[in-house]
Amino acid sequence: MTSKDSNRKYGNSIYKEGLEDWIHSELVQRPFPWLKELEEKALQDRFPVLSPASGSVLAFLVSSWKPEYILELGTGYGISLFWTISALSSFAKITTVDREPQFIEITKSFLPKIGSNSFDLEFREGECLDILQEFLNSPVTQSREFLFVDCDKIRYPEVLEKILSQGRDRKLRVAFDNVLWHGRIADPSNQAPSDQAVRKVWSMIQDSKLSYTLFPVGDGILCFDFSQ
Ligand SMILES: C[S@@+](CC[C@H](N)C(=O)[O-])C[C@H]1O[C@@H](n2cnc3c(N)ncnc32)[C@H](O)[C@@H]1O
Numbered sequence: 001m002t003s004k005d006s007n008r009k010y011g012n013s014i015y016k017e018g019l020e021d022w023i024h025s026e027l028v029q030r031p032f033p034w035l036k037e038l039e040e041k042a043l044q045d046r047f048p049v050l051s052p053a054s055g056s057v058l059a060f061l062v063s064s065w066k067p068e069y070i071l072e073l074g075t076g077y078g079i080s081l082f083w084t085i086s087a088l089s090s091f092a093k094i095t096t097v098d099r100e101p102q103f104i105e106i107t108k109s110f111l112p113k114i115g116s117n118s119f120d121l122e123f124r125e126g127e128c129l130d131i132l133q134e135f136l137n138s139p140v141t142q143s144r145e146f147l148f149v150d151c152d153k154i155r156y157p158e159v160l161e162k163i164l165s166q167g168r169d170r171k172l173r174v175a176f177d178n179v180l181w182h183g184r185i186a187d188p189s190n191q192a193p194s195d196q197a198v199r200k201v202w203s204m205i206q207d208s209k210l211s212y213t214l215f216p217v218g219d220g221i222l223c224f225d226f227s228q
Pocket of ligand 1: 151
């Protein structure tokens, strides 16, 4: 669908040239002023991180769920982690996973700026699917848990499959970033493995009959809950 078509269908689109940058610079309130410095570094390094508007949605999803345990798949530069931490109102344990130690080090270098100890943070260097499996094998309790998925898109169907088949007994909120995949999934001629993987996530979630919410912010956040 072209943007002209979508304008006709939905009226004024929010996706106007330059509007998202303006929202990020003028409207989104960063929880820590130094977050802009880290965003700038990611931009210079051409490293993909959570957009500021998506960060504020992620923070809302965390604060409204009040998790006691958080697992993040894809630490990257720590932008999503810092938004998550900013949303904690009580003590939580957090595990964040990345297979690349140099990204974990970048994130760790910004951590002292937070100056709070209302969380217990563990960095795990490893494969997301393995650490997700460890989490899903852990005993089911009454604790509220939150899972943020921002790893390789080609892993998304396997990640979702595990969550749907093994996570349903938990009090778990799940959020996946990049579910619009830069709009690529709307064009059937895009058939890269990552395009196919993100489309598969959509068909799996729709087949599951779970109720879900798409936040069409940044590159798209998909959220659903299991709450026993
Ligand atoms: C999009 S970046 C994450 C950005 C991060 N959430 C942020 O806002 O700064 C994806 C990260 O996931 C890591 N990653 C991708 N696939 C992975 C996998 N299968 N296991 C572990 N880490 C993975 C990459 O090394 C990269 O740092």
